[in-house]
Amino acid sequence: MTFEPGARVRVSDRPHEGHHRTPGYLKGKTGVVERGRATFTNPETRAYGEDGLPERRVYLVGFEQRELWPGYELDDRLFADVFEHWLEDA
Amino acid sequence: MSHDHDHDHEPVGNEPEAAMRPRALEELLVEKGVLDRERIRARIDWLVSRTPANGARLVARAWVDPDFKHRLAEDARAAADELGLDVGPSPVTLGLENTESVHHLVVCTLCSCYPKALLGPPPEWYKSLPYRSRTVSDPRGVLREFGVELDDGVEVRVVDSTAEIRYLVIPRRPPGTEGLTEDELAALVTRDSMIGVAVPRAPERELAQSSTSGGG
Known part of the structure; x- marks a missing residue:
């Protein structure tokens, strides 16, 4: 699945055993795609000695801090690079 | 895991576990020919020169x-x-x-x-x-x-x-x-x-x- 800048996306909160690069505090949270990055080998398989192929695209996603943390009062944002297979349309 | 290699995994002095683990890993990787010590040393030297x-x-x-x-x-x-x-x-x-x-x-x-x-x-x-x-x-x-x-x-x-x-x-x-x-x-x-x-x-x-x- 590809995402255009400005697309609203949700970070999947599916359970996952083993190494992955999706921080727990973002799982289930909704953000906006800032831009697509390059494709990279998949750390979830590469961590176990495999080649990490096929490469997956990474997206820079922006989150409103007030949507991440109860009581956060200002319009600050948090950005993270999230692998495409952890993103869903929102 | 087979354990037929001949080195031991004894701690060195009061080495903390966090240091023992990468040392054991390094020894194994060197022993299995995945890495050699010169490469590890060169990489560390390069890193600390940044x-x-x-x-x-x-x-x-x-x-x-x-x-x-x-x-x-x-x-x-x-x-x-x-x-x-x-x-x-x-x-x-x-x-x-x-x-x-x-x-x-x-x-x-x-x-x-x-x-x-x-x-x-x-x-x-x-x-x-x-x-x-x-x-x-x-x-x-x-x-x-x-x-x-x-x-x-x-x-x-x-x-x-x-x-x-x-x-x-x-x-x-x-x-x-x-x-x-x-x-x-x-x-x-x-x-x-x-x-x-x-x-x-x-x-x-x-x-x-x-x-x-x-x-x-």
């Missing part, structure tokens, strides 16, 4: 050359290459430009990803659990503890290096630095300002006075 002075040179150039700043934001390794800096086999690194209205702050909540090729090894606090957990949820509180107080109107953007990309903050050029050379500017750029927890040093008073009198 210092924040490398990143500071990039920032100083970015301050005097807006086109370079743009290239630094898009690909810091290529930008470093332009200045003749050796970035080795380092990950993709991007510059994050701080402006009047946006302040970037870098963290790695999952481990301790850091632009080592440009800043050298990370400080201990960068790897600590309190920094990693509090920076995402209370960035302004963390900044305050580092002595940076931002207006509510300035957007704080925390960038969590979660995946494959490393980040280098391009701090704002301090006022009163109009007359400085690129080397003098680089001397103002601290490691912490390139992580985003500080602002660059202020120029020496005499310089500040002489350049502000020019109406800057």
Whole structure:
């Protein structure tokens, strides 16, 4: 699945055993795609000695801090690079 | 796991477990021919030879050359290459430009990803659990503890290096630095300002006075 800048996306909160690069505090949270990055080998398989192929695209996603943390009062944002297979349309 | 190799796994002196584990791993990788000690040593030597002075040179150039700043934001390794800096086999690194209205702050909540090729090894606090957990949820509180107080109107953007990309903050050029050379500017750029927890040093008073009198 590809995402255009400005697309609203949700970070999947599916359970996952083993190494992955999706921080727990973002799982289930909704953000906006800032831009697509390059494709990279998949750390979830590469961590176990495999080649990490096929490469997956990474997206820079922006989150409103007030949507991440109860009581956060200002319009600050948090950005993270999230692998495409952890993103869903929102 | 077979255990027919002939070395032992006894601790060396009072070696902590956290040090014993990578040592055991290194011994095994060397024994199995995956790595050799010279390569490990060369990589460590290279890593510790990197210092924040490398990143500071990039920032100083970015301050005097807006086109370079743009290239630094898009690909810091290529930008470093332009200045003749050796970035080795380092990950993709991007510059994050701080402006009047946006302040970037870098963290790695999952481990301790850091632009080592440009800043050298990370400080201990960068790897600590309190920094990693509090920076995402209370960035302004963390900044305050580092002595940076931002207006509510300035957007704080925390960038969590979660995946494959490393980040280098391009701090704002301090006022009163109009007359400085690129080397003098680089001397103002601290490691912490390139992580985003500080602002660059202020120029020496005499310089500040002489350049502000020019109406800057």
